[in-house]
Amino acid sequence: MATVHPLASDEVEAFLEPLRALALRSKATWGYDEEFLEAFATTLPTSLDQPGRVTLVAEEDDVVVGFAIVDDRGDHAWLEDLWVEPALQRQGIGRRLVEEAAATSARLGVLRLEWESDPNAEPFYLALGARRIGVVRSTLDEGRALPVMRLDVS
Numbered sequence: 001m002a003t004v005h006p007l008a009s010d011e012v013e014a015f016l017e018p019l020r021a022l023a024l025r026s027k028a029t030w031g032y033d034e035e036f037l038e039a040f041a042t043t044l045p046t047s048l049d050q051p052g053r054v055t056l057v058a059e060e061d062d063v064v065v066g067f068a069i070v071d072d073r074g075d076h077a078w079l080e081d082l083w084v085e086p087a088l089q090r091q092g093i094g095r096r097l098v099e100e101a102a103a104t105s106a107r108l109g110v111l112r113l114e115w116e117s118d119p120n121a122e123p124f125y126l127a128l129g130a131r132r133i134g135v136v137r138s139t140l141d142e143g144r145a146l147p148v149m150r151l152d153v154s
Contacts, residue, residue, distance in 0.1 A: 002058040002065055002093045004100045012048035012055055019055075019067050019083075020044045026083040030120045039140045045069065045080065054104050058084070058093050068097040070104045070113070077105035077153075079115035098128050102153040113153055116146045125149050 052072035066084035084093045105113040130151040138144035
C-alpha cells in the first residue's frame with residue numbers, strides 16, 4: 001500500500017525531473033501522439049519550490065509511484081498536477097493522492113480544491129465526489145475542452 005506524504009522543502013527540487021518524467025509516462029497512457037506529449041511537457045512545472053505550493057508524493061518501498069501538487073490560491077486551493085505510475089494505476093493511489101490533496105487544502109484553511117482535468121480523467125474525479133464547474137479551452141489544442149473540477153473540502 002502506497003504511503004502519501006508532502007515532500008520536505010529541502011528535497012523538492014531533487015524530485016523535479018523524476019516527477020516530470022512520471023507525468024509524461026502517465027499522460028502517454030491515454031494515447032496522445034508524440035507531438036502533443038512534447039507540447040504537454042512544456043506545461044509541466046519547472047520548479048516545485050514556490051510559496052504556497054505543497055508537493056505530495058505516493059511511495060511504495062521507497063519508490064515514488066505518484067504525485068500531486070497543491071497550490072494555495074488564497075480563497076481556494078488548486079490541484080496543479082496529479083499523476084500515477086502507469087503500471088500501478090487503478091490500485092487506489094490516485095484516490096489516496098486526491099484525499100491527501102483535499103486534506104492539505106483544508107489545512108490551508110480553504111473550503112474548495114479546484115483544477116482543470118484531462119477529459120480522460122474526469123470520470124475518475126467524478127467518482128471521488130468532485131463536480132464539473134466549467135470548461136476551458138486547452139492551450140495545447142484549440143479543439144479540446146478541459147473540464148474544470150471542484151471538490152469541497154472540510
